[in-house]
Amino acid sequence: MSAEKDIRGGLEALSGMLTAAAVVAPAPWGTVVGLVGTVLGGAAQAIDSGEDLAEYVRRIHRIARIDTRVRDAAIDAEVSDPARWRK
Amino acid sequence: MPERVQAAARRIEWPTAAVLIALIIATVVVLAIVEPAQQVTVLAGIGTAGGTLLALMRQLVRQPDKRPPASSGGSASRYHEHVDGDVRDLEADERDAEADADELHRTRVSTMGLAGAALFGGAKVAGFLVGVALALSGCGASALRVQAGTAHVVGVTLDDACHRVSEARQTAQEAARDAAESEVASKVALDAVRAAYAPAVGGCNAVSELHGGWADALAIAAAGDDVTLADSIGWARRLVVAWSDLVPALAAVGIVLPAPPAALTALAGGAQ
Numbered sequence: 001m002s003a004e005k006d007i008r009g010g011l012e013a014l015s016g017m018l019t020a021a022a023v024v025a026p027a028p029w030g031t032v033v034g035l036v037g038t039v040l041g042g043a044a045q046a047i048d049s050g051e052d053l054a055e056y057v058r059r060i061h062r063i064a065r066i067d068t069r070v071r072d073a074a075i076d077a078e079v080s081d082p083a084r085w086r087k
Numbered sequence: 088m089p090e091r092v093q094a095a096a097r098r099i100e101w102p103t104a105a106v107l108i109a110l111i112i113a114t115v116v117v118l119a120i121v122e123p124a125q126q127v128t129v130l131a132g133i134g135t136a137g138g139t140l141l142a143l144m145r146q147l148v149r150q151p152d153k154r155p156p157a158s159s160g161g162s163a164s165r166y167h168e169h170v171d172g173d174v175r176d177l178e179a180d181e182r183d184a185e186a187d188a189d190e191l192h193r194t195r196v197s198t199m200g201l202a203g204a205a206l207f208g209g210a211k212v213a214g215f216l217v218g219v220a221l222a223l224s225g226c227g228a229s230a231l232r233v234q235a236g237t238a239h240v241v242g243v244t245l246d247d248a249c250h251r252v253s254e255a256r257q258t259a260q261e262a263a264r265d266a267a268e269s270e271v272a273s274k275v276a277l278d279a280v281r282a283a284y285a286p287a288v289g290g291c292n293a294v295s296e297l298h299g300g301w302a303d304a305l306a307i308a309a310a311g312d313d314v315t316l317a318d319s320i321g322w323a324r325r326l327v328v329a330w331s332d333l334v335p336a337l338a339a340v341g342i343v344l345p346a347p348p349a350a351l352t353a354l355a356g357g358a359q
Binding site: 039042043046056058062072078079 | 228231232235236237238239240242243244245246247248249250251252253256257260261264267269270273274277281288291292294295296298299302305306309310
């Protein structure tokens with residue numbers, strides 16, 4: 001498992017560097033660098049560390065749904081507020 | 088074709104090219120180090136993540152618009168100018184501005200429609216992967232580990248991309264709200280932003296459901312359990328939800344989805 005550990009460490013370090021670089025990179029490279037960093041971070045986590053199969057499967061990262069309702073309601077309330085348009 | 092359009096057509100989109108190069112490298116690495124029996128599964132996972140990422144990339148890496156979304160300029164201020172200025176010129180300017188805003192809106196909707204359609208392609212592949220996961224539920228632990236690893240990387244990648252879509256949508260809404268000079272103009276501008284992002288949001292939600300179904304199938308296979316009726320109902324529900332999420336994504340490119348199969352909705356509704 002030492003080779004896997006080395007690869008995981010390398011990928012995590014690279015992912016960390018890219019994530020940090022994404023903050024200061026000019027648009028649109030910040031997005032690209034950030035996504036590549038995320039992919040490498042995910043790949044590092046996916047490297048088999050020899051744990052139990054059920055535990056390994058349980059760690060699969062789920063994709064969260066985008067729930068727009070709360071944010072949309074807040075912004076709708078803001079623009080519907082008469083005080084906002086009063087000069 | 089005007090020279091400007093030709094120049095734009097020849098221009099390489101470097102962010103997209105970077106993702107394509109990364110995908111090619113990933114494919115070569117998979118072919119080199121993954122066992123042949125498991126290569127198809129891993130490549131399908133890379134295809135799902137890559138296709139979706141490329142679709143989202145077009146929207147995520149766009150330079151900020153120079154102009155606010157349609158109608159957000161506030162018609163009231165333009166009419167104030169009529170008092171002192173040349174009314175005819177201003178009316179012509181108004182028509183030009185509205186045409187530009189319409190064009191901009193169509194471009195945004197078209198871009199997001201393409202993203203939604205490509206997400207649909209990714210969703211179909213993810214659906215196929217759920218089928219593969221089910222069909223291979225009796226496969227060995229090694230194959231399940233490869234699938235789980237692929238599902239994890241796909242999940243991390245698309246979750247991050249979808250989070251960025253959500254944040255970009257919110258930023259666009261705030262910009263539209265701040266640029267508008269009246270409540271009506273603000274609402275029109277917000278509607279335009281929401282319509283533009285609806286395909287990508289629907290596509291992300293559909294992929295979320297299908298990926299969740301894949302992960303559930305892997306969990307059942309890893310536990311060595313048999314697929315029960317409750318599991319089937321859960322998958323049917325996910326498919327029905329994903330179907331409804333895809334409706335706005337495909338409507339933007341002129342595709343009207345038929346109602347989901349009655350057997351599917353009946354199975355999904357059976358547990359309600």
